[in-house]
Amino acid sequence: MTVSTAQSQAPTCGLAPALEATGVSLIYGNGPTAVHAVSQVDLAVHPGEMLALMGPSGSGKTTLLLVLGCLLQASAGRVRVEGQDIAHLPQVALSHLRLTRMGFIFQSYNLFPALTALENVQLALELKGHPLQEGRGLLRQVGLGERLGNYPRQLSGGEKQRVAIARALAGDPAILLADEPTAALDSANGRAVVKLLADLVHDQGRAAIIVTHDPRIGDLSDRVVHMEDGRILA
Template sequence: MSTPPALHAIDVSIIYGQGDTAVRALDTVNLQIGAGEIVAMMGPSGSGKTTLLMVLGGLLQPTLGEVQIRGQSLTGLSETQRARLRLTLMGFIFQSYNLFPALTALENVQLALELKRRPSREAAPLLEQVGLGHRRHSYPAKLSGGEKQRVAIARALAGDPGILLADEPTAALDTKHGMAVVELLRTIAHEQGRAIVMVTHDPRVGPMSDRLVTIADGKLVAAPVQYGLKSDAREHA
């Protein structure tokens, strides 16, 4: 039996309103994302990229269709059950970092571990993994934008989730630091077998990902662009 994809959107639609005034924020989206694959989602503002990311993360329920995580359907799960799935299987990375300013880099990661009921001693190795072991006792105000995003990535890795969802993770960074963050995420996907979905407006991100998915008006508008995926990670939209 083949291994199910890490994430699978099946005929997913998000519809606001009814009748002639109905608006489809997502329109019959089908997408598979495999373990060990980093996928970039691009499209104009309002195209549905972030909405799809929220649906894949179980933060928003589709009007029609379903989302499966490792073969398990989210349909019919309570909010508590979906939250438990997110806590154990997913990590989230945001454009604005969302770090607690009164906590050091180490303490920010430790808090995520505490929420996931994991020992705080795991925080320091996570910061080492993203190249910030030497900055573990620094507060966010003393960190550069690239360093803050690396702390956010370490926090997202707390609890060893198999899926990372990133919303514009390079938007607040200059070219050098933005590409360094994408390269880090790429390494995490390929070397650790994690599925990573990244919403972005940055055209330089596409060639650094395994696959580029373009969205417009709530639809996948073109065949995904492949960038040399490993055979064991290849999935198709």
């Protein structure tokens, strides 16, 4: 497989990477049962760029995303967030970096069922020390201005994922990390969610890495990177 560029223009020229991995490896366990989930990965994503990370099951996509999201410590190599090497940051600083600079989106939405759409977003705003009033604007931005008071059970899959995206946008993060955000959605809803993510990245100058098996995400991305056996294919 090859690395391809879906858009001809290069929105990233001259900008420092928002997120950069250099020689990153991640080994689960040790001894004969050790799993080399990520091996010697070099990867950078820039402000305004949406990068799709694709590859077969077990190729290390989620693991790499967790390392880049500072949720797992690399066994080797360096991760830089907006130029800052995270290797020697204490846990508290790392948590703060994650909370303020990154937004996470998952396949299963991870919404609190007992909270409305607005309250789910406001919980994230509260955690991040931002005014709760921002919640309405974030939900309007993802097209859910009319669903503020709905509980997750009263929302479609696509709408739930939009709430999760609004929540990820709380605190205005520079970096969005999404693990198979459309895997649970039908084709129309999946496409709408991908389009929304692409717009949020391109219009607002965010950087995004989207792990996916979904060719629609590849089509709307600036770059597609393929992984196999823990490595990025050139």
